[in-house]
Amino acid sequence: MTTNKNDEFHTSKLDCELNSIEYAYALPDALGYDITERFRKYLGSRFININSTEDLPYFGNDEDPILKKKRNILLCLKHSPYLEPCPGTKNYLCCGYKIMSIVEGCHMDCSYCILQGYLNAPMTRVHVNIKDYENALNNAFMSNPDKSYRIGTGELADSLFLDELTGVSERMIHLFSNYNNSIFEIKTKDHRIEHLLNLDHNRRTIISWSLNTPRIINLEERRTSSLKKRLEAAAAAEQAGYKLGFHFDPLIDYSGWEKDYEEVVKRISKQVNPENICWISLGCLRFPPLLWPYIRNRFPSSKLYLGEFIRGLDGKTRYFKTIRTHMYSAMKKWIQEYLGKNVFVYLCMESELEWQNAFDINACTMEKISSCLDNRI
């Protein structure tokens, strides 16, 4: 099934998301928390108390277990650490990003989503003890005033999934607004950001959109917003004073990609002022081989097969080096042409050699990337 982007989201964001949920299961220690009680209120008979995770249903025999996992929620507590380094990938350069996995799982459904094979969880998890995350952040920021932190909630979820119900972004935006050494990044493919527009963010939050070409969005990204709506939302966020980010990840190689990706960059330039773009990341399609069966079974019309692949140094399937270099250098050229040379562009989980080949930067290290990004905040 391909989502018709013209029909998307006729109802409000929260109604739409709640309608997609079959059941929320609450563990005993999650009871009494605000978030848990809001789920109870909104879901009524679809809210179920359980004694332990052994009481959870098993979806392994279902026609599409991944979809079932997306549609069912486990309300539970997260124990320390609350702030974790981005898992990155072996033998490739990471950018020193930190993640907070308050929600783990996503209602959107992208063919290439690594979470399909990555999350070893019975269903989508919502950690309800947000206060513990807030305490951990306050402690980290106050004890290390000279350190810069870039922290996001969009690594194991779309940052805006159930966001009005959980209040995660609003609380984080408020907390980060008090610190000048840190920045909070919301990463999303959703355009519905109205609930964030009037908050006092003090420019300490970046709202970032993952972008792709309309063709890839239609074929590979079910239940996400169209490119047009994402860019309109970026303009609204800019209007509300937020800094912006864009992530072209994954870049996908197909016949005609050059024209399509160039057009996307051109469309960014028509919608927002490049001065407000904090960073743009690029990452070519890559995934662990165990993802192939999920893609084949769940997305039979996917075009991801069309590329030529190698096994990378981290064991993941990647495009040949020549293809990656070509895609990265072309993207950088278009970004500089349409958005100017001051927009910071970086590669996500790439090799030192790729930084050299595509960007002509020698001896690139995680520390260098990290320091360039920290200087942007």
Ligand code: SF4
């Ligand atoms: S939006 Fe991100 S987290 Fe959600 S399905 Fe797509 S790739 Fe996965």
